[in-house]
Every structure is written in structure tokens, then in C-alpha cells.
Amino acid sequence: MGRSNDYIELTIALQPEQIEPCIGLLAGEGVEYFQEEPRRLLAYIPEPEWSESRKEAISSRLSATLAPQPPITVRHMADRNWNAEWEAHLQPIEISDRLAIVQKNKDFKPKPGQIVIEINPKMSFGTGYHATTRLMLRFMETMDLKDLRILDIGTGTGVLCIAARKLGNIHPILGVDNNDWAAENARENVTENNADNIRIDMLDAEDDLQEILRSPVDLILANINKNVIDRILPAIRNRAPQSRILISGIMIYDEPWLKKILKKLGYSTAGTLYEDEWLSTLAEPAS
Template sequence: MTWLELSVQVDNEAVESVSELLARYGYNGGVVAEPAWIPGDEGPEFSYDPNRPVTLRTYIPLDAQAEDVRQRLEQALWHFNQIRPLGPLQTRQLEEEDWANAWKQHYSIMRVGQRTVIVPSWLEYSPAPDDVVIALDPGMAFGTGLHPTTQLCLRLLETYAQPGLRTLDLGTGSGILAIAAAKLGAGPVLAIDNDPVAAQVAAENVRINQIEHVVTAGEGSLGAGQHMGHWLSGDFGEDHPADASTPPTTPQFNLIAANLIAKVLVILANDLAAALMPGGILVSSGIIDTKEADVVAAFEAAGLRQLERHVEGEWVALVHTR
């Protein structure tokens, strides 16, 4: 397969909003932010120059729709450019193998929250005593750690992932949240995704982190989620009569992380509540602020009680209990 890389240079204040714009068009919502790195004395842990522009990249399959997608993105950037100046949209063709490596060139060690450090699996890092290190090769799955929703969840897991908690990471992507939960002491952890590519990437990252004895990664979903197609396909399984072929969900998890999209969280509200043990914690994100009220209402109707709410840009993360 051949891929088209779409990249644009932006100033630091525009990184978040333009990343989200690119994520709407790019494969699996993946966006790579490449700051103006300055190699420091600290090996691969570069510092960067905040006064120089950041390059944002996303990737789309070079198929019959590619030109249409490129034009729509160019138009969206044109509108943005009226408010805040941006560089021109640049394109580059990449073969499959180059694409996998393109991620790697622009991905560096990143600290999130108080203790979590995401380390690209091909880089060396000497952890501080309290660090929770997640070695990661996101490949083609969502979950590089760069997205605000992933970061919101990682910060919440630092509070809620306690030793001995039976944990579910629903929509695991690269496996990042499951691995964080396990490294913070939770376990056993079930990491599932209905995208077979993500499930494979997650399993590989679990292996890289040598926590196969704690985390089981695989293809799958929960309740009504089992009838859904790929999350970007628009197939939310709504044609399936409720629970016709879905076994009832039993309460089995003390902690659930669900960084999905709002619509999927609404459809899965009852299943998430049913899977949670009384007193258990549900950390949910992927909620765009305009859809937050729908998720809050669905969770309340499912008998969940809200404990916390966090916002980054236009993204919301919620904590509920049962």
C-alpha cells in the first residue's frame, strides 16, 4: 500500500487545534507533532525550541479518495489561516514500510502526568526511581500518547490504577492505557479493541513491556460493541436488535478505561455499567465537549455516578462509579 503524508508547519499555540483538524482526516486519527528538536546532553531526551514552528503530520492511504481528502483538508486549513498564519499544506508519498518508520522519526520521549513516561520502543531511557515507563511502538494504532484524550486518561490512571484491581481497557489502540494501568500495579488487565490491527499492535506492546503475565490483549468488545464496525466507519451496530446474540455482561471489573468516542460511550453505557463492580471506577474519554451532555445523561441513566470531570481543549474525560 502507498500512503500520502500531509504536513503543515504551525506555531506552538496552534498545535492543538490544527492537530485535531488533521486527526479528522488522517488514518486512525493519528497525528505526529514534531517540535523543533534540539539534541541535548541527555541522549535521546531532546529539548526543543518553543520559538520555532512545529511540524504536524498525518497519513492517508493513497487511494481514489485521497485527492478529495487532501482538498478538503487544504480548505479547512485555509479557513484556519485566516485567523492564525500557517505554513502551506505539503504532501509526500510513502511506501508502507517508510510509513511505519515515518512515525518513528518524529516521536520522542514524553512525560505525562506526575510519573508516566512514554518511551518509543527504539530509544533508550534511564528511568528515575518513581517513573512508570511505557515502552511503545504505536504502529498503525491510535494511542501514541500525543492525543489530549490519551493524556487525560493517563493522568487519571495515575490516581485510580491501584494494585490488585481487575481492569478493562476497552478500545485499547496501541495498548497504552492497559500498559500504564499494569505498570501502576493494577491487574489482571484485559485490553481489547475491535480493530484487529490495533489488537495486534497492543499485544506486541504488551510483549515489549514484558507484562504478558498481567495484560491480556486481543480483538474484542463489550456488549453492544460486539456488533460495531471499525470506529471510523460509521457502523455503530444499531441495526442489531439489543442483546439478540450478545451474552449478558457481568460485573467483573474494578476499573475500566474507555477512551472511545462519545457516540460509542452512549451506546455502551449500560454494558459499561454492567461490567463494573459496585464501587468500581470508570474512566472515560474521547468525548468532544459538544457531546458531553449525551454521555453524562446516558451514564446517569445506566446508574453510574459522576465523580470527576477534566477538560483539555475541546476534549473531556469523566470519572464515574457504580
């Protein structure tokens, strides 16, 4: 994408039960940033990636699935405007008694022993406001991360890298994202959280996988989307055959597809967590 930090904001009026499926549809069209409200969904697309044909693709996808087609309004958001608006909405999120995500400079009193991650979101996905992030974090909490060499593909705000460090991981962590703004934001969040030994690179999971997997890895965190997961899993199996993969960004309707591809590639499923219409699965190499 270009360097413009302006965004297109789509406001889609929806019934509450339509919000999660709509996120799934838009995620399938490559939209990465959402804000859920009670009766509407706000979706954000970098201005350089916006075009009439993108608009038509999104409209026809929505009208094919959600009848009647929900009203959509399109607004151009200059960088300076949206940042303040976006941040004003965010409230602390308690992932669990052990982990909370707090917007920078917001008051929050943690429970005893609760780990607090401070995120300055700048539009990157990973504020804890989405089920796919919460599922990843809840899964990570149940795992012994201490001695694993971890790679985070599609790092967004860097929240998963920071969480891994704060949950006791002792090795260098690599986070990658193909969005330059996300990578920049992740670096800032890593610094703000005093999370040491985390490197954030702007790399594409599909084009740069060889470089991303240049060092041995035990656990890959992949909260991306179905299409990217579909394309990178075979190459991951090939290049990092021993690594486990914690996958998120998959809708429950796609669970049969996910099970099939994991089986075909020789992975077994070590567990699956669900929230709303989303799931997260830990895939383990079967041999």
C-alpha cells in the first residue's frame, strides 16, 4: 500500500446477529480493521487500497449473503481525525483474570497478579476488541510458552508478541506484518510495554515466507484470515515441519475446511477454542 495514512470508513447498519458474519465476509474481501457497535459495524480500509471496483465487490458480497442489503455509508477519514475518534472508543478489555489489554493512558486497576498490556492501537487490529485476538490470548495463557521460539505472523499491534513475553517466554520473538503502519505501531507498542528482544519486520506472509522462517521456530502464531492461512500452511509445513501453529481468524463455518487441510498436511488438532462465530485451533505436526 502507499504511504497515505488516510482511511475509508464504511458504516454498515446491521442487526446485532449480522455483525460477526459481516466481519467474516469483509475479512474475506481483505478488510482487516473493524469496530463493532450495537447496531452497526465500522470497517476501515486504507485509502490507497480503495476503489470503485473494491466498493462494488464489497456491496455484491454483502447483498449476496445479507438480505436485504444493509445500508452502507462511505466516509473519507483524514489521519488526524480518525485517530482521536478511534482511541476515544476503546475501553480496557479483560481477556481473563490473568491478562488485560488497556488503551494507553486510560485508567485501569488490574486485579492482583493480572498482566496488563498497554496498546496504542493506531488502527491496527489487535486491540482485544475482536474475538480472534481474545481467542489467541486465551489459548496462549493455557500453554507453557517459556522455552518456545515464537513467530507471530500478522502481528498487527504486536499484542501477541508482547503477551508471549509477559507470559514468560525467554527467547527472541519475531513479529511480521505486511502493513507498514501496523509494523510501525507494533514497534511502538513493544517499546511502550518494555517488552525486550522482540523484533518487528514488515514482511509478507506469502511473498517472504522463506525469510520469515529463516530461524528455527517452535510455535507460529497466525491470526490472519482464511485466505492467507490457506495459502501459507503448505509452505509452513514444508519449511518449518516441526512447528506447532496457533491459528485464528477462522469462522466456525470454516471448521470443516480447516480440519481437512490440517489433516491433509499431516497436522493433528491439539485443541480448539470458540467465541461467537470464531474459532482458534492449535495444530501440531502429527509426525
